[in-house]
Amino acid sequence: AIKGVGSDAPAPTAAGVAAVLKGPAGNGALGTLTGSVVDPASGAVLWKQGETTPLTPASTVKVLVAAAALLTLDHTDRLTTRVVRGDQPGTAVLVGGGDPTLSSLPADRRTVYPGAATLDDLAARVKARGPVDRLLFDVSRYQGDGLAPGWAPEDVPDGYVAPIVPLMADGGRQDPTMMDNPRSATPAAAAAAALAARLGVPSAGPGAAAPGAEVLAEVESAPVDQLVENMMQISDNVLAETLGREVALARGMPPTFAGAVQAVRAVLTENGFDLTGAEVVDASGLSVDDKVPARLLTDILVAAGEPGAADPRTAKLRPLMTALPVAGGSGTLAGRYQEAGAAGKGWVRAKTGTLTGVNSLAGVVVDTDGRLLVFAFMSLSPAENRVVRHALDELAAALRTCGCGG
Incomplete structure (x- = not known):
């Protein structure tokens, strides 16, 4: 107060x-x-x-x-990252829900985002539903360019921002514990690859989740008011x-x-x-x-x-x-x-x-x-x-x- x-x-x-x-x-x-x-x-x-x-x-x-x-x-809403069942047997689709705070660090490690969900937790929940042989990622929630007019070309490598997509880990940071450090130019692919590694499958490629696809696992961000803070x-x-x-x-x-x-x-x-x-x-x-x-x-x-x-x-x-x-x-x-x-x-x-x-x-x-x-x-x-x-x-x-x- x-x-x-x-x-x-x-x-x-x-x-x-x-x-x-x-x-x-x-x-x-x-x-x-x-x-x-x-x-x-x-x-x-x-x-x-x-x-x-x-x-x-x-x-x-x-x-x-x-x-x-x-x-x-x-104010209590949360942004949800989901893994849904794909069209082919053994295939799953990682669906970006707009949560850039999703973390690649273990739950007991501090990131710049308090209360962040983790890829470890998401992977564990997917594994509990059965084996996955192939992982795709879906970034259809957001549209348009990832970089805004008036942004400097060096803003991404200098660590001020990442291309804006609905799927990323740690805001695209290379070091999740530091506020300003180089960001990924392809944050969705990087986050998907990190989940694929945890599932023991080849690096993910882009794809699309079918409407109404069965949800295998999901994790949620902190609530909106905490994200604003x-x-x-x-x-x-x-x-x-x-x-x-x-x-x-x-x-x-x-x-x-x-x-x-x-x-x-x-x-x-x-x-x-x-x-x-x-x-x-x-x-x-x-x-x-x-x-x-x-x-x-x-x-x-x-x-x-x-x-x-x-x-x-x-x-x-x-x-x-x-x-x-x-x-x-x-x-x-x-x-x-x-x-x-x-x-x-x-x-x-x-x-x-x-x-x-x-x-x-x-x-x-x-x-x-x-x-x-x-x-x-x-x-x-x-x-x-x-x-x-x-x-x-x-x-x-x-x-x-x-x-x-x-």
Whole structure:
């Protein structure tokens, strides 16, 4: 839970917030800075600067897909990987169900995905149903290209993402225990080969499961709300794209990059969010072609963090609050707020975003009056990313030090 929140604390004022942000917002390292600060208890906008101007959000775009997933999918739903009986005797088909967290490690080994199902477990269940001589794999759940417009060619070997398919192990990572390490260019084939090895059959080839084929074995991912939290904590691009496609499927839209984006837009629009200026081509924020205004980020976080829960969207969106990394404590903020912005350590919770020349931070903080504030800061700057991140951390930490009640 977010510690120290009290909606009966002194209400912050725009003048008070402007006073504490004046210095850190003027840091030249921030380059072009846009942002918004809102009191979720009252809905009052306390500070704004270019808040309707669309900028490249980087991974803060995951706030959008997280919200769409929480608003659309049952929070207890799980993604299921199945092995079904094939058309020929002794043949089985591994059917990708959209779970990129399926792990090649034993159940007692920690992966980057808490609560992941394992190939070992799946293989054991298949063996219990009888011998298999041949294994095929089916990736028909998702469609279209595996790589989005605006992704760099080196993103896969550099470990930021794998081609998006409904079957993979460990998000396509070569080392399942490390967040960023080289990914497979053919993650479905790699996962199928790993299962085939466990079954003692030749490496699998592509195939199709017959409609209504008998299920031999299945394993399930962690529930949707935990997948959302994991995505937000470690900024997992593959998991973000998977959730986007699952929203598309739930909406009856194509499970492609374009379909996922259209589905996310539709869900957010139907739930009252103004997407004016928002143009995105993926669900992860890895594309340099994405554009989002800071105001949209704060609008979503305000709906998730509204303390009285009077907003009908809040109950579904509330897990977004606990999914945010904690400054100096967890996820992508674990190593930050040690020096720059140290006053915010343990008090700021936020989603990070980083690309070359792009840095963003969107989240919540409890000020010294005990009031929850929602913020989004977006920067385009030629300065070194580390320097810009420190400047953004100081902005959020300034809100923590704000006894800004009138």
